[in-house]
Amino acid sequence: MRIIAGEKKGFKLFTLPGEKTRPTTDFVKEAIFSIIFDCEGMKVLDLFSGSGSLGLEALSRGAEHLDLVDLSEKAVRIMQKNIEKLEYHDSAHIHKSKADSYIKTNKQRYDLIFADPPYNKNHLNKTIAEIVEHKIITRDGTLIIEHSSSEKVEKHWHRIINKQKRYGSTMVTFLAAGKHDH
Numbered sequence: 001m002r003i004i005a006g007e008k009k010g011f012k013l014f015t016l017p018g019e020k021t022r023p024t025t026d027f028v029k030e031a032i033f034s035i036i037f038d039c040e041g042m043k044v045l046d047l048f049s050g051s052g053s054l055g056l057e058a059l060s061r062g063a064e065h066l067d068l069v070d071l072s073e074k075a076v077r078i079m080q081k082n083i084e085k086l087e088y089h090d091s092a093h094i095h096k097s098k099a100d101s102y103i104k105t106n107k108q109r110y111d112l113i114f115a116d117p118p119y120n121k122n123h124l125n126k127t128i129a130e131i132v133e134h135k136i137i138t139r140d141g142t143l144i145i146e147h148s149s150s151e152k153v154e155k156h157w158h159r160i161i162n163k164q165k166r167y168g169s170t171m172v173t174f175l176a177a178g179k180h181d182h
Helices: 026-036 053-060 073-086 099-105 124-133 155-160
Strands: 043-047 065-070 092-096 110-115 137-148 161-167 170-175
Touching (some): 026 053, 026 161, 026 170, 043 099, 065 073, 073 092, 099 124, 124 137
Parallel strands (some): 043 065, 065 092, 110 137
Antiparallel strands (some): 161 170
């Protein structure tokens, strides 16, 4: 796994070993960033961040601030190693927390939110709902959620879906979550 573009292009990232993690492949990451491309000046949140690959890619492409959230101690150690390697000490901040707890207590608003919850564990729609309910995304912000292609976004969220792309068993859904009105 590597940084694909921007100031840290080509840097190899440390990844989480083991069967329980499912890192975003470089192919899927490249597809995501070919759609959003410019991250200049953005505040970014990476939920269920694992190695931090998506958020760190956004920093490399000009994002101004990154919060990485994961409950796993192993993930936190890997993210720390990646932040050190990329020298993003000032702009990347790790929060060892459950995603829903972070969303509920956080006061920051983000322009771009990545979420890659565990597949087939009923996190997909719950995560969308919490982000919308707690208003942690800016009005023009984008939520990009990676999920199993067998999991479906609930119908009442369909009007804020900007795009959905399938890559094998992975689905990537782009939502204008800041535009949802209750």
